[in-house]
Amino acid sequence: MNPMTPRASMTPEVITYALPENASGSDAFYHDVSQLADELLETTKGEKAVSDFVSFTAEHELELMSNQVYVLEFLMIGVLWRSYGKQAAAFHLRGTSLLTRIYRLRSKGKQQREAVNRVKGFLNTTVLAKAGTTELNIHPDHFGKLIRWLAATGEFEEECKRLNIWKAYLLSKPLNESISFLERAIRLTDWFERRSVIVLGCYTPNVDSFREHHAQSLKWKENLIFCTRGRVEYHLNMVGAELMNRAFRDCFLQTKEKKVLLPICMRLRGEIGCRAVRVEDGYACTGCVKECQVNQMTVLGKEKQFQVRIIPHASTAFEQLDDRRKGEIGIIGIACVLQLISGGYKAKSLGFEPQCVLLNYCGCARHWHPDGIVTHINLNRLKSLLES
Incomplete structure (x- = not known):
């Protein structure tokens, strides 16, 4: 995992776009x-x-x-x-x-x-x-x-x-x-x-x-x-994500298995850093920091029967599904604005049934901020996409 520790903030810097951090604002x-x-x-x-x-x-x-x-x-x-x-x-x-x-x-x-x-x-x-x-x-x-x-x-x-x-x-x-x-x-x-x-x-x-x-x-x-x-x-991309979510929703709800894929910029690290472990399809949270949204989503996943995976880079997010499994796995991709449309197309073309949730703001060190900013999402939005 990237050793750099992003800084957390209750009022994050608005780099390019930002949704309000409170749930009603992003709603x-x-x-x-x-x-x-x-x-x-x-x-x-x-x-x-x-x-x-x-x-x-x-x-x-x-x-x-x-x-x-x-x-x-x-x-x-x-x-x-x-x-x-x-x-x-x-x-x-x-x-x-x-x-x-x-x-x-x-x-x-x-x-x-x-x-x-x-x-x-x-x-x-x-x-x-x-x-x-x-x-x-x-x-x-x-x-x-x-x-x-x-x-x-x-x-x-x-x-x-x-x-x-x-x-x-x-x-x-x-x-x-x-x-x-x-x-x-x-x-x-x-x-x-x-x-x-x-x-x-x-x-x-x-x-x-x-x-x-x-x-x-x-x-x-x-x-x-x-x-x-x-x-x-x-x-x-904002409107495109909304239209894609509508278009692909029925197929997503019919899938047998569901995963939430999220970027590394969402990790809130404690004094010892993020302790997520490498698994076959990304990194899995071990619950090292209670306040981290990755941890909160992982706990929610155990309750609602979906997996949560941290993906180091968008290019490693998906692999071609075996023809026998196409249409069986639904994914909710979490990303910043400019990756929403391309991510939806890629997931669909590889045999997944996608939905997406927008990061409330961008903050990764690779593109947007020299130190990195811990990012968040509207958890209500995530929950609503998982409901039939």
Whole structure:
């Protein structure tokens, strides 16, 4: 386990986003995000692309998901286009598929991870984060260019898998219909960006200032692009997590076995440090600190019949399930905002039935704070997801 001891705080520093620490305050967040998800579904009601995409996936025998997920992906296309169009327009690096394979080596061990991160930090600073002066043309070919840029960053692996299916869908349509599709996705993003600031902006007060103040210190770092993602992407992930929870909930409740996977930044260590023990699928809490939420969740798990596992890194959270076990294990992933959508996609693709709970704030030493801040969740939210 990481020997660094995060500091605990009753009023944690707001680094980028924060939900109120008291239960009623974070309950208000979940009410607000549910309201915005409802507004998004109402705004896109009758969107022809969503119903057409259902037919396309069925015709090509692709994995079928719910309309809620397809609405999320329709919005995601516009958000990523708006957020990274200028970077993608200026992008000319070849060998994106090779980079994707190289990035996967990070999960093979410490030495490989350090070497890959050096390459990633160099490319982030010299190539990928540099924006051009022009936007992408609204054209399916340029949608492909955006996907190549996203893949080259190593931050959107799961999203790119989904976007490539949408790209195939667009290429199956007449050019004028494809262009109209992209224009509608971008218009939806303009609405969402304005509306999400009104509904969720109080929870993301420091995103812009963090990006501005850390622009120089993040240069040459492998997490440059991850840590400088915009406010609208925080709001997209918040709403996306709500929609995914709704879409996957019935399957989750039907699973035979349930696990809660949480990050190491949640550990509250005593004088002797965290005494969690290594097990096959992560680390298991031994109850060394009564006040630690990991301990509290572990006690709850014994009562409610679910396992709790501490996961050192998101890349080690899941392994491909045997076909015979697919659909039998439900997981509740606990993560900070920017990992919610990708984590949901990855869990689903590997055969798990996912739900998620948002960390009340970010605080890990790897990305957000030099000393690390112990993070928390709304335990009421966790309990509600476990109830049928």
